[in-house]
Amino acid sequence: MKKYFALLLLIPLLYLPGFGQKQGWTPLFDGKTLKGWNQKGGKAKYRVENGEIIGSTVANTPNSFLCTNEEYGDFILELELLVDDKMNSGIQFRSLSKTDYQEGRVHGYQMEIDPSPRAWSGGIYDEGRRDWLYIPNLNPAGKRAFRHNDWNTYRIEAIGSTLRTWVNGVPVAHLIDDLTPKGFIALQVHSIYGEMTEGMEVRWRNIRIQTKALKPSPADQIAVVNLLPNLLSEQEKAQGFKLLFNGKDMEGWRAVHSTEQPGKRWAVADGVMTVSPSDGSETGNDIVTTDKYSAFELVFEFKLSEGANSGVKYFVNEDYDSGGKSGIGLEFQVLDDERHPDAKQGVVGNRTLASLYDLIPSEKLEPRFQRKIGEWNQGRVVVYPNNLVQHWLNGFKVVEYERKSNIFKALVARSKYQTWEGFGMNDAGPILLQDHGDKVSYRSVKIRPLTTSPSPCE
Numbered sequence: 001m002k003k004y005f006a007l008l009l010l011i012p013l014l015y016l017p018g019f020g021q022k023q024g025w026t027p028l029f030d031g032k033t034l035k036g037w038n039q040k041g042g043k044a045k046y047r048v049e050n051g052e053i054i055g056s057t058v059a060n061t062p063n064s065f066l067c068t069n070e071e072y073g074d075f076i077l078e079l080e081l082l083v084d085d086k087m088n089s090g091i092q093f094r095s096l097s098k099t100d101y102q103e104g105r106v107h108g109y110q111m112e113i114d115p116s117p118r119a120w121s122g123g124i125y126d127e128g129r130r131d132w133l134y135i136p137n138l139n140p141a142g143k144r145a146f147r148h149n150d151w152n153t154y155r156i157e158a159i160g161s162t163l164r165t166w167v168n169g170v171p172v173a174h175l176i177d178d179l180t181p182k183g184f185i186a187l188q189v190h191s192i193y194g195e196m197t198e199g200m201e202v203r204w205r206n207i208r209i210q211t212k213a214l215k216p217s218p219a220d221q222i223a224v225v226n227l228l229p230n231l232l233s234e235q236e237k238a239q240g241f242k243l244l245f246n247g248k249d250m251e252g253w254r255a256v257h258s259t260e261q262p263g264k265r266w267a268v269a270d271g272v273m274t275v276s277p278s279d280g281s282e283t284g285n286d287i288v289t290t291d292k293y294s295a296f297e298l299v300f301e302f303k304l305s306e307g308a309n310s311g312v313k314y315f316v317n318e319d320y321d322s323g324g325k326s327g328i329g330l331e332f333q334v335l336d337d338e339r340h341p342d343a344k345q346g347v348v349g350n351r352t353l354a355s356l357y358d359l360i361p362s363e364k365l366e367p368r369f370q371r372k373i374g375e376w377n378q379g380r381v382v383v384y385p386n387n388l389v390q391h392w393l394n395g396f397k398v399v400e401y402e403r404k405s406n407i408f409k410a411l412v413a414r415s416k417y418q419t420w421e422g423f424g425m426n427d428a429g430p431i432l433l434q435d436h437g438d439k440v441s442y443r444s445v446k447i448r449p450l451t452t453s454p455s456p457c458e
Helices: 002-013 234-239 406-413
Strands: 037-041 045-049 052-056 064-072 075-083 089-096 107-113 124-127 131-134 152-159 162-167 170-176 183-189 201-210 253-255 266-269 272-275 287-289 296-304 309-314 330-335 377-383 388-393 396-402 440-449
Touching (some): 309 377, 330 377, 396 406
Antiparallel strands (some): 064 183, 075 152, 089 107, 162 170, 253 287, 266 272, 272 440, 296 377, 296 440, 309 330, 388 396
16 A cells, blocks of 8 residues: 555656656755856855855845856756745856957846746846847746745756756746857846845755756647747647748748739748838738638747838638738738837727737837847737637737627727628638738748637636
């Protein structure tokens, strides 16, 4: 009987990342000294007590980092940490400090430690460079994994261009990026800001690493942020994604209201699909996918030129007579809000970037998460089988509505679409990229079918 109960207790552990991989672990901390580590950046205090590395905040100093002397490329890292509840910290990996980069500023990937209400612990931040790369808003279950005022187990898998994180056995982030293939690991004590005060502490223990014979964890269902253009990661493939743009030509696309391949002003170069600007005399050379879609997750990157206007449409209905012009469908607005006059038209901003065009305005992002003109943005449109629809921009959900609902019908009845009977109500339709006469570029356009709707808690 005792053996039976022991087996029952063991079974759940077998499914935790890293359990059973006893061979190949190397400790990075001897439990007694800071041998093998060096401090960079600010002047926060680091000490060793009771088998723990303890970092304490110090006033009037920038972010501080206790860094490994050795650099690591591919690895699996595990450690435990405990942090004061109003403090911010992080685990740097594949990070660098070079004299020719901002006078030696530490920069590179960071697994976030964030007990604040936004709950971004486990997300991936690019310290000193590109800011946030994977915001856990995409993964509600991951946001709930962190335990306040308690020890948390952190895990990082960095294998090739695939960077994955777990908090307490729950997958949080999955990033595909190849900017930095190798660098040191570091324990961050953040500079004091907000509600932080001097003397706050973060503790780390049981820090260990694998660097040989690495076995990545199995694929899961969390969202992938893939920063490698026009490529599908193994997890995206497992989730059912396919590329709508192959990065080479216009295969899979046709001109709207036509069976012909895209022609006028659409071109592919260097892995980017671009509609060129017109002289103002012609618009409407939209392109649509050759296939139709019902419930789906669509991911795409877009880059605006100054003052540009475009859009990504879905549930396009080519039976509508548009006078030979743009296809008619629900639209994720793509717009330079600052310079294009359409941003000030419509009602309460329902023609601005990422809005459901002329129907529902998008929530506006903090300036730090808005991309400058000429930089790539990531859009995401999710249509669930129950007709719940979401627009996402750069990792934030900015629009949510229920297609075919009474509220949706009322919005349509008061919009420019009121003359199109059954607008947005068709069960399937192609995806459309709009030509509005301005230069706009697209890449990494991918889609997967969805068969289940989110649970109420998500």
